[in-house]
Amino acid sequence: MGSCKEQEQGFNHAKCFEVLGPIIVGAGPSGLAAAACLSQQGVPSLILEKSDCIASLWQRKTYDRLKLHLPKQFCELPLLGFPDNFPKYPTKGQFISYMEAYASHFKIRPKFNQTVKKTEFDDTNGVWRLQTQDLEYRSRWLIVATGENAEPVIPEIPGYHKFNGTILHTSHYKSGSRFKNQRVLVIGCGNSGMEVSLDLCRHNAIPHMVVRNTVHVLPREMVGISTFGIAMALLKWLPLRLVDKFLLLVANFILGNTDQLGLKRPKTGPIELKNVTGKTPVLDVGALSQIKCGKIKVMKGVKEITKNGVKFMDGQEKEFESIILATGYKSNVPTWLKGCDFFTKDGMPKTPFPNSWKGENGLYTVGFTRRGLLGTASDAVKIAEDIADQLKTIKGKNKSCSNSHVIILRKS
């Protein structure tokens, strides 16, 4: 979006861009949704993206067999839905093509290869100052859209560096084809761990999956209807704990007792657990039947990695050729947003959903609700309305000037 005005500022001897509208950090689904909603309100914005493409998590860091787990109506961004001919659960490729069509429809042109390294609010001038590797950008509004899954979590496991084989995080896993006939340990049993283990089975590898804790596994569908959809519908009428009880009753009926497979259920129900801790239930797309028939072996926590394998907490020791860390992701906000107490040390807003989208001094967040793309859509709409309202007020006060927010920036 052509909202940049270049000028020499002498700050760190770098060029400084004063941005007329909000600056959005991140061109994932959340950043794109925010830009689209702002554009619909007539507000220009600038997206800074560290990668060289939109939706880089989906394009660069996900495995080939990935499909949305939720039906498409729960994963749509605001203002433009999925094409009618897409299946109920779009593939990764279809989701990426939807993102590309979305960006093109709203004429969103992020500035790529711009890693925001440091951002601070400048009290004196009332602007956010964002430093990338080669430029400084300034705006009255900062929209954080760097995602809950910005960086892989790499656990510190004793012996990690002794291992002779390959260790990789799921963000670098594409397909099981390179692991054919290998004994592979998948550490972690979230949706990534389950699906990667399943993919390894399909490619004739011998996967073992570490389950160190309790986990809720739910069928993706119950009698042909998405489990998520059923939960959403029931929550409109019933208390959360009752909905959880219902989901577990049906899940046990469809899947059987998962405890016996080494997948013990937490005491707290799946939706309550998600709301309280952010821990996502696993939606089963086939891994469970592979566990039942012994093709995916469930292992206890890892005690230590050795030269050729792993020692487990229960005393077992096994050899592996590769280890895949399906240990999840974390926010990277604390690494680049400084002097701002809106976020926890883990880079999540301190204020929970539905009020996590707005901070002070023109700070906003989109996509930090632990509610996936549904949360993104809700944040983006609210942010755009809020900023558009502010601009109307500013313009009202500065009737003689058509570009009133430029004046505010020039106070510095």
Ligand SMILES: Cc1cc2nc3c(=O)[nH]c(=O)nc-3n(C[C@H](O)[C@H](O)[C@H](O)COP(=O)(O)OP(=O)(O)OC[C@H]3O[C@@H](n4cnc5c(N)ncnc54)[C@H](O)[C@@H]3O)c2cc1C
């Ligand atoms: C394997 C996998 C499958 C998933 N499947 C689903 C699903 O089916 N449904 C669902 O709702 N959710 C799913 N999710 C959750 C997923 O995080 C969201 O769908 C979605 O990608 C979130 O969008 P986002 O824009 O908030 O974050 P991201 O997609 O992570 O985008 C953030 C962007 O910010 C950029 N960025 C980060 N730091 C900086 C910086 N310092 N400077 C500049 N740019 C920066 C990144 O490069 C990235 O492009 C999945 C996640 C994973 C890992």
Ligand SMILES: NC(=O)c1ccc[n+]([C@@H]2O[C@H](COP(=O)([O-])OP(=O)(O)OC[C@H]3O[C@@H](n4cnc5c(N)ncnc54)[C@H](OP(=O)(O)O)[C@@H]3O)[C@@H](O)[C@H]2O)c1
């Ligand atoms: N198709 C899809 O829609 C799809 C597919 C994949 C992922 N996703 C989404 O992407 C997000 C990330 O999912 P994810 O599965 O990558 O991460 P995740 O849900 O955070 O799961 C991480 C897993 O790793 C385990 N773990 C972490 N550190 C460990 C250690 N040191 N030793 C053993 N186990 C360890 C965790 O166990 P503890 O519980 O004990 O911490 C947990 O089982 C989620 O929102 C998920 O729903 C969606």
